[in-house]
Amino acid sequence: xxxxxxxxxxxxxxxxxxxxxxxxxxxxxxxxxxxxxxxxxxxxxxxxxxxxxxxxxxxxxxxxxxxxxxxxxxxxxxxxxxxxxxxxxxxxxxxxxxxxxxxxxxxxxxxxxxxxxxxxxxxxxxxxxxxxxxxxxxx
Numbered sequence: 001x002x003x004x005x006x007x008x009x010x011x012x013x014x015x016x017x018x019x020x021x022x023x024x025x026x027x028x029x030x031x032x033x034x035x036x037x038x039x040x041x042x043x044x045x046x047x048x049x050x051x052x053x054x055x056x057x058x059x060x061x062x063x064x065x066x067x068x069x070x071x072x073x074x075x076x077x078x079x080x081x082x083x084x085x086x087x088x089x090x091x092x093x094x095x096x097x098x099x100x101x102x103x104x105x106x107x108x109x110x111x112x113x114x115x116x117x118x119x120x121x122x123x124x125x126x127x128x129x130x131x132x133x134x135x136x137x138x139x
Contacts, residue, residue, distance in 0.1 A: 042105050048117025051110055055102055056118070064122030071098055077122035085130045088115045089138050103139060108132035 045051045053062070059073040060066055066075035082088055092111050095101035103111070112130045119126040 042107075043102075043110060046110065046113065048113040048115075049121075051106070051114040052117050052121075055106075055114065059099070064118070076118050077124070079124065082119050082124050083126045085115060085119065085126075085128065085134065086138060088118060089130060089135055093135070093139060108135040108139075111135045 043051060043054055045054050056076070059071075060076050061073070064075060064077035066077075067073045076082055089111060090096075091099060092106070092115060093101060093103035106114070109132045112132045112135050115130045115135075118124065119130070
């Protein structure tokens, strides 16, 4: 199984796995479910929101509140650790613990976009946009 397939399988398993603790806002029975699967080995989404939905929401949940069950997916919402942009960039690029790395599947612009989205949504209001140059320096 190639790396891209493994990542997609992990994301799908987290969505379909057994009991998980999530906020009521994250999962509602009548909420429309949309999934984007990019072709080939790289993500095609460009906006931070689209990239978050395609790569992060499966584990960290659509509202960024995280989940616990078959694994522990930390909350990104109201998370002071997200203020440290290099920390978030490195985690997206290289993974951390059970989180897969996305550095090979995203270019510098995409990583910057998803990091900026995470740092400015879900109750996070951290100043300073991440640039593709900063991402490149941490690859």
